[in-house]
Amino acid sequence: MAFKFLSQEAFKNITRNKSSFFLSSGVSAACLLLFTIFLVLTINVYRIKNTVEDRIEISAFLTDNANQIELTDKIMQLDGVKQVQYISKDDALKELRIDLGENSNILDILQRNPLPASLRVKINPDYKLPTKLGELEQKISLLKGIRETWSGKDIIVRLHNIISVVAGFDIGILFIVFISVIFIVSRTVEATILARAREIEIMKLVGATSAMVKFPFYVEGFFQGLLGSIVSFLITVIIFYFISSFVPFLQMPYLLILVFNIFWGSILGIGGSYIALSRILK
Amino acid sequence: MINFEHVLKVFKNSWTALYDINLKITSGEFIFLVGPTGAGKSTILKLIYHAEKPNSGKLNVLDYNLHDHIDDNKVAELRRKIGIVFQDFKLLNERTVYENIEFVLHVTGTRPQLIPEIIISSLNLVGLANRKDFFPYQLSGGEQQKVAIARALAKEPKILLADEPTGNIDYKGSAEILSLLKTINYNGTTIIMATHDNVLAETSKKRIVSLENGKILSDGV
C-alpha cells in the first residue's frame, strides 16, 4: 500500500485547513486535560488511603492495674491481629518528647507522667476494612483492663467515601471526554472528506480500495488526537510544576499520564475519523 | 470480454433506463454507443464499471459476474483494469498534469519507483509531455481531455470507456481526440465510446450500437 503517498495526502489535508485542525486538537487537549487532572487527583487520594491503611493500628489504653501480659495473650488470640507491643507510661512519654522535638521542654513542668500505658495492636492487611477494623476494636475494648481504644477508623471511612465520589467523577468525566473528543474530531474530518470529494470520486473510479480511500482521514484524526494528548500532557506537567511547591506530597506518575494521554488521544482521534467516514462514505 | 444478456436497469424512482439489453463486445473492438440524451448510454457504461447494478439479466465483464453480489475489493480490482474518461474530464485542478496522473498511480498501488517513467510515457502517447507542469486550467479543453486519457492509459487498461469525451470540445479538438482513441484501439485496447454525435460516429467506420429510450435500435458497422 502507498502509505507514504497517502500520509503525504493526509498532511496536505491538514495544512489546507490548519485552523480546524488546531481547533479540534485544542478541544481534544482541553478534554483530555480535564480528565488527566482528575486522574492525578484520584491517584493521589488512593495513595493517601494506602499510606494511612499501612499505618493503621489499634491503640488500647490500659487501666492502671491492668495485667499487660495476660491482655497481650488474649489480644493475640483474636482474628486479624498480627502483633502486640506494650508501651509503658515511660515509653509513651519518651515518644511524646520525640514527637514534640524542640518544644519538648513544655513537658518539664509536669509533676508526674499523665500518659497511660497502652498496647499497640498491629493488624493483618485484610482486617483494615472499616467494618472488620470496627469489630476488632470493639472486641478489644470489651476486655477487662482496657480503658479506651483508638483506631482512626473514622478517617478510613472518610477516605473510602472520598475515593468512591472521585472515582464516580472520573467515570463521568471520562464519558464526557469520550463523546466530546470523538464529536469534535469527527466534525473536522467530515469537513475534510467533503472538501476532498473530488479526490475520493476519482479514487473510487480508478479502483482504489476502500482502505486506501479512508487511510488519509484516519491519519488526520489520529494526529488530531495525538497532538491533543501531547498538549494535555505538557499542560499537566506545567500545572504540576507550579502546584507541587504548595502541595509537596502530591505525586505525579509522569509515564502513566503520558501513556494514558497518548493512548486515549489517538484512539479517540481514530474513532472520530471512523464515525466521520461511516457517516459520509457509505 | 463484455457480455450483456437480457439486462434490465430500473432506477430507484422506478424509471426504467434499459430494457432487455443484449450486447457482446469482444477484445480489441472499437464501439460507439449513440443515441439522444437520456437514451441510456451512460447507464450502459456505468453497468460496465459497476457504478450501477443490473436489476435482472446477466452481465459479465472481464470474467467478473456483475449480476451476482460482488464485494468492494473485487469492484476495485475490476476498475483497475478499466480506464474511464468523462465529458467533464474529472481532473484535479489544484494539481499539475504530472500530479494528476501520479495521484491515480499511487492510489491504485503502483510501485513508486516505476511511476515517473509511466507518467512520461503515457503523456508522450497523447503528445503532452511538454505540458506536464501545467495546471488543468492552463490547458485547452482538448488538451485536458488528452490528459484524462493519458491518466486512464497509465494503468494499461484492457478496456477504455469514454462517456461523451468530445462533448465539451471544439470540432478540431474532437477530431484529435477521436484519432487518439483510434490509435489506442489499434494498440490493442478495447474502446467503448458513448456520444450523441451521430456524424462523428458514422464517419469512423466502426461498430455502432444505436440506443433510444433504453432499447437497442440497431447494432452494426
Ligand SMILES: Nc1ncnc2c1ncn2[C@@H]1O[C@H](COP(=O)(O)OP(=O)(O)O)[C@@H](O)[C@H]1O
Ligand atoms: N441515478 C438515476 N436515477 C434515476 N434516473 C436516472 C439515473 N441515472 C439516469 N437516469 C435516467 O435514465 C435514463 C438514461 O440515462 P443515461 O444513461 O444517463 O442517458 P444518456 O447517457 O444516454 O444521456 C435517463 O432518462 C435518465 O434520466
Ligand SMILES: [Mg+2]
Ligand atoms: Mg450520458
